[in-house]
Amino acid sequence: MERDFFCIADNPENYHECFMRGLKKRNPNEKEFHQACDEIAKSILPFLFDNPKYLEEKVLERITEPDRIISFKVNWEDDNGNIRTNRGYRVQFNNSIGPYKGGLRFHPSVNQSILKFLGFEQIFKNSLTSLPIGGAKGGSDFNPKGRSDREIMRFCQAFMIGLHRHIGEDVDVPAGDIGVGSREISYLFGQYKKLENKFTGALTGKSIEYGGSPVRTEATGYGLIYFTKNILEHRSEGLKDKACLVSGAGNVAQYATKKLIANDAKVLTMSDSRGTLYCENGFTGDLLDKVIKIKSDGGSLSEIDDSTVEYLEGKKPWAIAADYAFPCATQNEIELEDVKELIGNNCKGVFEGANMPVVTEGIDLLQEKKILYAPGKAANAGGVAISAIEMSQNNVGLSWTRERVDTKLQEIMKSIHDSCVEYGSDGDFVDYQKGANIAGFKKVADAMISFGI
Numbered sequence: 001m002e003r004d005f006f007c008i009a010d011n012p013e014n015y016h017e018c019f020m021r022g023l024k025k026r027n028p029n030e031k032e033f034h035q036a037c038d039e040i041a042k043s044i045l046p047f048l049f050d051n052p053k054y055l056e057e058k059v060l061e062r063i064t065e066p067d068r069i070i071s072f073k074v075n076w077e078d079d080n081g082n083i084r085t086n087r088g089y090r091v092q093f094n095n096s097i098g099p100y101k102g103g104l105r106f107h108p109s110v111n112q113s114i115l116k117f118l119g120f121e122q123i124f125k126n127s128l129t130s131l132p133i134g135g136a137k138g139g140s141d142f143n144p145k146g147r148s149d150r151e152i153m154r155f156c157q158a159f160m161i162g163l164h165r166h167i168g169e170d171v172d173v174p175a176g177d178i179g180v181g182s183r184e185i186s187y188l189f190g191q192y193k194k195l196e197n198k199f200t201g202a203l204t205g206k207s208i209e210y211g212g213s214p215v216r217t218e219a220t221g222y223g224l225i226y227f228t229k230n231i232l233e234h235r236s237e238g239l240k241d242k243a244c245l246v247s248g249a250g251n252v253a254q255y256a257t258k259k260l261i262a263n264d265a266k267v268l269t270m271s272d273s274r275g276t277l278y279c280e281n282g283f284t285g286d287l288l289d290k291v292i293k294i295k296s297d298g299g300s301l302s303e304i305d306d307s308t309v310e311y312l313e314g315k316k317p318w319a320i321a322a323d324y325a326f327p328c329a330t331q332n333e334i335e336l337e338d339v340k341e342l343i344g345n346n347c348k349g350v351f352e353g354a355n356m357p358v359v360t361e362g363i364d365l366l367q368e369k370k371i372l373y374a375p376g377k378a379a380n381a382g383g384v385a386i387s388a389i390e391m392s393q394n395n396v397g398l399s400w401t402r403e404r405v406d407t408k409l410q411e412i413m414k415s416i417h418d419s420c421v422e423y424g425s426d427g428d429f430v431d432y433q434k435g436a437n438i439a440g441f442k443k444v445a446d447a448m449i450s451f452g453i
Ligand code: NDP
Pocket: 176, 177, 178, 179, 180, 220, 248, 249, 250, 251, 252, 253, 271, 272, 273, 274, 295, 328, 329, 330, 331, 333, 353, 354, 355, 380, 381, 383, 384
């Protein structure tokens, strides 16, 4: 089979078709990765045709090929003495503007396609933060649900045996993602430290007492709402009294909900993999605390005991009428039918806390109807931005105050917003997808060109 691909076309549409044909041939059966590349290619190709040096240098073809993919065996022992085997991965996608950086995901759905899509998106997201970090992602098909604390510890230790030789503060700095929170980062870092016999900032998302940054835990959810406020302010609108749908009940969803409540928005829902918790009058801080407690104990939202809520078993939030939607759970959680329902209910904006939560046809429909759409690579970049701030603090051996980090997060989200406006404006309308993709691409592409091939 022909593995190389080389496109010559005289317009963006034909180039896109040829490019995607080649990409699918090189990466068979990787539908999530195809989806992420298709979305970027479609949106930046007109810009590449206006700036042909990027086409001549074949930057699109080069940027969609990871620098390397590391895959390793993870053997560990469960509490009953059974030997278990999982697969670990690290996709080091692009280090043109800084060391590889991106989260680790522990979830049974993890496979190479999902990690390639996430690593690819991470290149653009990290570039948008204006901080010197390249793109990567990793994880395992290990399912942490129902596992004891000791089992989690043994799995993390075994995972790091496979990973440690490939990471380091100037090489690749992993962080958390789905299934990897501060407990897992601590076990991973503890093992890294033993194996390497050195204390360096090779992971972010660490606890404050051993080199973590204030606000890192909150940064993705808070950043999402800061970004949303920038968008709304740009249109002389605000969040006050706006009905909002949040999906997910994990890290991103919890802090997005907290910030929405602080901005007097009315959060109608949170959800998990089993159903949706609906609160007609809007979530209060007390109700959110109950959600956080249940989820940290490994429970389900169906167990919440509160007279103000209704639990919708097996349902997603998107059929409920609201002004704005904040998908904060996982990829492709908003399907085309959900988008139609949102639009039918007069939803005015979709702001992505999760990575790639809206299917391609859904994004196309939102764009066609000129509904506000904030892509995850811009809207959820707050987490990785504060991870990079954690790296800076570790490098100079200093700790910033909470206020200083929070102010920095707000500045970064504002600067991402301004980049989107710079590259995505068409008259009064701002296409945040186009703006984020071009701004994120340009910086990395220029660095790649300056290095030669
Ligand atoms: P968590 O593991 O903390 O929470 C994930 C939440 O999503 C849980 O409530 C989970 O439900 C729910 N969920 C997972 N899979 C599904 C599914 N298939 N259908 C419905 N619900 C599902 O993860 P995070 O909050 O950290 O991450 C959420 C999203 O945000 C991901 O896309 C992640 O890549 C992205 N992101 C996270 C960042 C971070 O800093 N954490 C940074 C940037 C992006 P249950 O509890 O039942 O498992």
